Each structure stands twice: as structure tokens, then as C-alpha cells.
Amino acid sequence: MEGHIRAAHLRSAVALVGVLSCLVTTVVEGKVVGAFVLPHGGIALDPSHFNTTNQTALQQAWQIHNAAQKVGRQINSLRPDLLFLSTPHGVADLTNFLFYLNPKGYGSADTDNCACPPCCYNVSVDIDSAMSETLVETLQREDLKISGLSAFGPPGGADDPFPLRWAEVIPLHFISSLNTTSVAVLSHPSRRYNHSVAMVPELLRLGKSLYKSLEASRQRVVVVVSADLAHTHSADGPYGFSPAAQPFDQACGEWASTLDATPLLVNATSLVDEALSCGYTGLVMLHAILSTSSTWRPTLLVNHHPSYYGMMVASFIPSA
Numbered sequence: 001m002e003g004h005i006r007a008a009h010l011r012s013a014v015a016l017v018g019v020l021s022c023l024v025t026t027v028v029e030g031k032v033v034g035a036f037v038l039p040h041g042g043i044a045l046d047p048s049h050f051n052t053t054n055q056t057a058l059q060q061a062w063q064i065h066n067a068a069q070k071v072g073r074q075i076n077s078l079r080p081d082l083l084f085l086s087t088p089h090g091v092a093d094l095t096n097f098l099f100y101l102n103p104k105g106y107g108s109a110d111t112d113n114c115a116c117p118p119c120c121y122n123v124s125v126d127i128d129s130a131m132s133e134t135l136v137e138t139l140q141r142e143d144l145k146i147s148g149l150s151a152f153g154p155p156g157g158a159d160d161p162f163p164l165r166w167a168e169v170i171p172l173h174f175i176s177s178l179n180t181t182s183v184a185v186l187s188h189p190s191r192r193y194n195h196s197v198a199m200v201p202e203l204l205r206l207g208k209s210l211y212k213s214l215e216a217s218r219q220r221v222v223v224v225v226s227a228d229l230a231h232t233h234s235a236d237g238p239y240g241f242s243p244a245a246q247p248f249d250q251a252c253g254e255w256a257s258t259l260d261a262t263p264l265l266v267n268a269t270s271l272v273d274e275a276l277s278c279g280y281t282g283l284v285m286l287h288a289i290l291s292t293s294s295t296w297r298p299t300l301l302v303n304h305h306p307s308y309y310g311m312m313v314a315s316f317i318p319s320a
């Protein structure tokens with residue numbers, strides 16, 4: 001009898017210590033161990049093919065490339081179990097955010113002035129389709145517009161890899177620990193092309209829910225947002241020139257170096273329809289992911305537009 005009581009006490013003491021150490025670990029480390037903004041422009045991938053006579057632009061391209069490589073090494077050193085990758089123009093649904101649900105992903109990218117082949121930069125990744133399906137179910141319960149997509153076979157069981165292209169391949173190419181890390185890929189819906197400002201409240205809600213779900217998982221998670229900035233820096237570029245481009249990129253940079261909401265949610269939001277940035281919705285979602293918890297140390301590594309589109313590299317590390 002007494003033995004039972006003692007055992008019960010012991011069990012509750014052990015349970016209490018378990019709960020306490022769990023709380024302590026959560027406070028000290030958290031499950032989202034870092035977040036990063038990486039560009040997906042071909043110039044960032046390999047500036048050696050960047051065909052320009054403008055030495056300033058070439059130098060800026062190398063600065064972006066070197067910063068992305070540095071972030072890649074930083075991600076490796078965080079030893080993530082899961083890379084959560086947000087892509088603005090992957091395989092996209094009109095309405096729903098999508099998680100890719102094949103067990104593997106594969107694809108290639110090239111650079112702005114040298115197409116594949118011969119300039120092929122290929123990436124193969126393991127997709128955590130079970131975790132991705134769990135996230136879909138959780139977020140659907142919160143009435144978010146989200147679904148999952150498997151290519152050429154059932155979720156988690158398709159033999160072929162899910163097709164990846166430049167917005168996924170280029171950020172992933174900078175991360176060499178893909179053999180020990182699986183990924184969850186979230187593809188933004190194509191309504192973002194014309195309705196990204198209207199999506200802001202939804203993106204903030206999505207980011208908040210994602211943060212809670214990722215924190216609740218037992219994995220060490222690194223969040224990567226694949227994003228380029230304004231596409232209207234140059235009259236010669238495919239989208240022409242807009243006076244909104246430069247202040248848009250500056251506002252995004254200000255946000256990335258401070259996590260202050262105003263430059264992103266006020267300044268950049270008022271400019272994005274003119275600036276034309278594929279990265280905007282991912283940045284707003286990331287803002288909500290990061291502002292759901294207490295303290296992050298934001299660092300803007302670089303923010304340039306060596307050609308018609310802007311690119312920045314930024315890191316956000318828990319400061320505790």
C-alpha cells in the first residue's frame with residue numbers, strides 16, 4: 001500500500017519534472033530554431049553567368065550570392081529536422097495554399113544568362129508528407145484556405161518526385177544538409193498575383209497558426225521564405241519601371257532589419273501593386289510567424305537590385 005503511494009508520488013514527481021523541463025526547453029529553445037528570407041533569382045544562384053558590363057551590379061550580385069551561401073551554412077549549423085519552405089510560384093492552386101505531398105521532390109533551376117542545359121542546378125529533397133498532411137488538417141480546422149497536392153500517385157506514396165522549379169530549387173541549392181533534413185513546401189495560391197493586399201489579414205492568421213503548429217511539433221524547424229522583391233526597377237526589364245520599386249525594397253529591408261510591422265504592413269503594402277513583388281505574401285506570413293512569439297534577432301544581410309528585380313537575404317534567430 002505504502003509502496004504504491006510512494007510509487008504514485010514518485011510518478012507525479014517525475015511527471016512534474018517532465019512538465020517543468022519541457023517548459024524550460026520551450027522557453028530556452030523553441031521548436032522554430034531560425035527563419036530566413038532567401039532570393040530565387042538566377043543571378044543570386046550563380047553570378048558568374050550574369051551578363052553585365054556594370055561592375056556595381058556584378059558586385060551586388062556576388063554580395064547576394066555570398067550572403068545566401070552564408071545563410072545556407074547557418075541553416076546547416078542549426079541542424080533542422082524540418083525545413084519549412086514557402087514558395088510564391090510553385091505548383092499553385094487558384095484559391096488554396098498547398099502543401100506538396102509526394103515523398104520526394106526534384107527539379108532544376110538555371111541562371112539568368114545561361115539556361116539548363118548546360119547550366120543545370122538540380123536539387124532532390126525528402127518531403128515530410130506526413131507532417132505536411134497534419135499541417136493541412138490542422139489549418140483546415142482553423143478555416144484557412146489550405147489543401148495538399150500529390151503528383152502522379154497518392155499522398156505520401158507517389159513514386160515520382162513532386163516537380164520543383166526555381167523558386168524552390170534556388171533557395172534549397174544553398175543548403176547542403178538536405179541529406180539529413182526533410183522539407184515541407186507551402187505554395188502560395190495564384191490569387192496573390194492580383195489580390196495580395198486583400199490577403200493580408202488571412203496571411204497574418206496563417207502565419208500565427210503555422211507558428212503554433214510548428215512549435216507544437218517535436219522537430220527542430222527552420223523556416224525559409226523564398227522571395228524576390230520589386231520587379232519594376234528597370235525600364236528595360238519585362239515589367240518596366242515603377243517609382244514604387246525602390247521604396248518598396250527599402251521598406252522590406254527596414255522590416256527585415258527591425259521586424260517593425262509598419263514598413264511591411266503599411267509602406268510595402270501601399271506599394272506592392274505597383275512594385276510587383278512575388279515575395280510579398282511570404283514576407284507578410286513570415287511577419288506573423290515571427291511576431292507570434294517573443295524575441296527574434298533580425299539581421300538584414302543584403303538588399304540590392306543588380307538587374308530589374310530586387311533581392312534580399314535576411315535571418316531571424318531566437319535571441320534567448
Ligand SMILES: *[C@@H]1O[C@H](CO)[C@@H](O)[C@H](O)[C@H]1NC(C)=O
Nearest residue numbers: 049050051052053112113114
Ligand atoms: C550578353 O550581353 C551582350 C550585350 O547585351 C549580348 O550581345 C550577348 O548576347 C549576351 N550574352 C548572353 C550569353 O546572354
Ligand SMILES: *[C@@H]1O[C@H](CO)[C@@H](O)[C@H](O)[C@H]1NC(C)=O
Nearest residue numbers: 107108109116117120121122
Ligand atoms: C539536371 O536536370 C536537367 C533538367 O531537368 C537534366 O537534363 C540533367 O540530366 C540533370 N542533371 C543531373 C546531374 O542529374
Ligand SMILES: *[C@@H]1O[C@H](CO)[C@@H](O)[C@H](O)[C@H]1NC(C)=O
Nearest residue numbers: 076175176177178179180181
Ligand atoms: C550529407 O552531405 C554532406 C555534404 O553534402 C556530407 O558532408 C555529410 O556527411 C552527409 N551526411 C550524411 C548523413 O550522409
Ligand SMILES: *[C@@H]1O[C@H](CO)[C@@H](O)[C@H](O)[C@H]1NC(C)=O
Nearest residue numbers: 094189190191192193194195
Ligand atoms: C491578374 O490581372 C491581370 C489584369 O487584369 C490579368 O490579365 C491576369 O490574368 C490576372 N492574373 C491572375 C492570376 O488572376
Ligand SMILES: *[C@@H]1O[C@H](CO)[C@@H](O)[C@H](O)[C@H]1NC(C)=O
Nearest residue numbers: 247250251254255263266267
Ligand atoms: C514609410 O512611409 C512613410 C510615409 O510615407 C515615410 O515617412 C517612411 O520613411 C517610410 N518608411 C520606410 C522604411 O520606407
Ligand SMILES: *[C@@H]1O[C@H](CO)[C@@H](O)[C@H](O)[C@H]1NC(C)=O
Nearest residue numbers: 054055056057060305306307
Ligand atoms: C549599375 O548598377 C547599379 C546597381 O544596380 C545601378 O544603380 C546603376 O544605375 C547602374 N549603372 C548604369 C550605368 O546602368
